Amino acid sequence: MQEHDENLPENSEENQEQFIPETNEATPKETTNPSEFESRIDLKPLQESVEQIKKQIAKFIVGQNEMIELLIISILTNGHSLIEGVPGVAKTITAKLLAKTLDVDFNRIQFTPDLMPSDILGTSIFNVKTNDFEYKKGPIFSNIVLIDEINRAPAKTQAALFEVMAERQITMDGMRYDMSPPFLVFATQNPIEQEGTYRLPEAQLDRFLFKIDVDYPSLEDEIQILIDNHKRLDVMDFDTITSVLSAEAIQKYQNLIKQIIVEDNLLNYIASIIHNTRNNANLYLGASPRASIAILNAAKANAAINGRDFVTPDDIKRCTKAVLKHRLVLTPEREMEAFTVDKVVDQILETIEIPR
Template sequence: MEEKEPQEDALQFNQRIDLTKLQEAVSQIKSELGKVIIGQQDMVELLIISILANGHSLIEGVPGVAKTVTAKLLAKTMNVDFSRIQFTPDLMPSDILGTSIFNVKTSEFEFKKGPLFSNIILIDEINRAPAKTQAALFEAMAERQITMDGTEYDMEPPFLVFATQNPVEQEGTYRLPEAQLDRFLFKINVQYPSLEEEIQILESKHEQKNTEVEDLIKAVLSAKQIAEYQNTIKEIIVEQNLLKYIAAIVDNTRSNANLYLGASPRASIAIMDASKALAAINGRDFITPDDIKKVAGPILGHRIILTPEREMEGLTANQVVKQIVESIEIPR
């Protein structure tokens, strides 16, 4: 009699957590985006994971590969407030946070909230703003609050930042500091479409004629549902040996000969949370080593720094992460 694989056996157990509605919601989001976005399945899936895991995402790619459009349309699938902020070299912190204005009638200063006070924030070309404006984002991204004139203002949930940057154009840009990069759950590298996908893009654009792409997308999620699904993700089961597997991967980055700087415990937590979200999307209430391996690259790639020697040799951070993941023994 043929023996069943352990994973097949596990899947035969009844789900301890009902993930039906969550899966349906994810399927609806993908379906809505599929009306406009051709290809880029990895980017779409990682952005959905970042929503479920309540994490921010940095999207990097050359101009014209639908970074901004995808983030904007993804926000459109959710019935929440949306703000798009174009970062420029002359942008000041008050331009995004808000400012205190003197009210003549009351003879008091009133705080007028800036565009950062929204649910989904799309920051276009984040690396164009100076350090002072970048720093203004730190507290908001990490603690989901900002402090102005000694008063703390909480961000309404969900509060998620999707930021884009161009990797090739360096003139007029400011490199994001490591402390800010660490605030992003994922750094998503967007590639060019394949030839077949590019033909589909042209055909789709030709057929749309005068139709605005945003009119094709409808909202399928409310803020309350997002909060419910984010809480569901926290209940996903993680076995002890998989926690050790995550810790071993991150610990290896700190002693790896190819790296000058390794990842922090924040990276370990990010891998665990993202793996839970990926498992839920796939209808499982438990994570597997494959979930961990799939999210490790986009989570660790921007949190580690190569040694100058390895950088000069042309080695990339993602290649090192791949080597590390493959070198750690998969728990059985």
């Protein structure tokens, strides 16, 4: 025991002597890496642009921060968004204001039961002067397209959107017409009224990056809405909205988002979430690989607008529900029990271990 006690301090001193140089060598690496990491992507211009967009929209819209942020993320990821809420919660106005902050073309299409595909895509008209048919482009040819009450058009008209939303092109009379970038569809629908509406096909729902649920404002927000409305004499002058981003700037930021860093364990985390939806006893239909790509891209954009050039698990969790809620279908038994897709997604996120 005495020999062991004598050796113990000697060994500890040797260990200390060996350990000190290792820490000294590691210190410069730890101090240099952050500076190299921060210089890889400059996100300040993007953050400033996002804040300017929010300020412009705040001139007329009180609250609804979740909807506004998700719509901005959809722009940065070049994804379409479906906005669902009862009438009067500023779905259409918010989409119009957001389009107004962008220096791009904007069209609004009101969907009705008698709307035909040619009313959206355009049609070929015989030109007497040239003695030939001439293609007249429809209102879908724009950069931002707001489709109001998208679920009021029949399946034939809904199908007209399949190609243009997925591939950003239209095929008419054997000719292909590409959409000018950026091309984004914001669609609204009312979840309450069922009469005179048509359920959107799953194939079309899958083409939307997000489904954004818009709820009633809080009491404080509603009071502020009344105050603002009274001050401006019930007049909304959209000409006071200034453009923040051009089409070129949007494309630049979209390319910047693609450079956001994602570690392999986070890619596995996203894949595990999607795989769980396909083997979940509560679900009749799970999510496709398009959903996993959507979560990845949305998480990148969420990280960027928060000033980070790397994705965290919180970025993934924040975007997952909006990406999945319109892609998952409950089993009939769960629907009868008034279960919701949101609850299923919450359970999945609680079940899967968060990467460290």
